[in-house]
Amino acid sequence: MQVIKPQKRVSSEWLWQFQDGDRFIDVFDSPSDTWLIFGVFYLDKFDNDPHSKLEKLLNQLNDEICIWNHKYPWSEFNGISLQLDKTAQGVPFILGQICVEDNVVEEEAIVVALLQKFTSKCGMPQVFVKVCDTDGDFLLAEASDTIPEDYEYPVSINRLWIHEGKFKLIPKEYYEHRGLNHEEALKFLRNNYYKLIVIDGIQRKISQGITNKYPEGFLDNLVKLPLVFEDSQALSITNANPRIISFALKNLITEEIEVNKEVSQVNDGQRKEFLVPRRFVDLLSLFLDSKGLKKLSLIHISEPTRHAQ
Secondary structure, eight states: OOOOOOOOOOOGGGGSOOOTTSOOOOTTTSOSSOEEEEEEEEOOTTOSOHHHHHHHHHHHHHHHHHHHHHHSOOTTSOOOEEEEEEOTTOOEEEEEEEEOTTSHHHHHHHHHHHHHHHHHHSOOTTEEEEEEETTBOHHHHHTGGGSOGGGOTTTTTTTEEEETTEEEEOOTTTTTTSOOOHHHHHHHHHHHGGGOBOOHHHHHHHHHHTGGGTTHHHHTTEEEEEEEOSOHHHHHHHHHOTTHHHHHHHTTTTSOOOOOOOOOOOOGGGEEEEEEEHHHHHHHHHHHHHHTOTTTOOOOOOOBOSOOO
16 A cells, blocks of 8 residues: 655745845745755757657656655655746746755755766756755855855855756856846856856865765665564555655654553564664654653664665
8 A cells, every 4th residue: 555645845936046025925835844946957049849858857857766766764755756847937847846854954965966966967968957945045055165255145046056967156247246036047058058167166065065975875874673563554554655664753752652562472574674764763762762662662773774775
């Protein structure tokens, strides 16, 4: 049985940054959790049929993220979602998003690394990726101490893109002394992308902090959690949806849970190991302490795994 977690996605407007006062945000429409959002654009001024290229790119990107979506224990259960979308001006693009609320640093880094890898091997120099989260441009925040003064906020707004595996900026000479709106950014990429620049400090900082960890650095933060199931239906559901264990663990300390302290005899057929983030195992430990279950628990945490894929 496949489990589906209903989840309201965020609007594509969160893909873009705005200068103070340029956007009115309705607090009732603002997401309560942190979402990572990205746009994959195919911008070729000589191509009259960009939709066919985008559909090809969508299939390629789905292939790239498929195993991570199915195997990695995402904190909100749902993995990365992809869909075809359009800007207000009718420019088609691939919109991707994922809620990263309770594992922000790790999960945002994985998505950025996947996108960087994708642009380096998709074979299309007309492909550009914009990525941020609902709190702002976290990539520029990561590289904040390496940003030249001429590119500091608000000049940096909507200038950073992933292109051919590198983190590139639209040069400041294009609408100097201010940031760009999304139309200006897309126009530059369509007509003058060969003028994009790589600032070594920014490239190095993002690479060292994020993409160089792919994939081993992310897998090192996972552990195998052996669990014993007394209910065969629960075991069947969990086998079909192994990522649900991480989602359950992170909610242990936020939900009222009644625990039966009577442990019955179990057999090896009811034992199963699941990959979970190490930090969620710490939450499990806190939960067991709070319920006085440490001495009764049959749970054992193994060494970190390198075989999530």
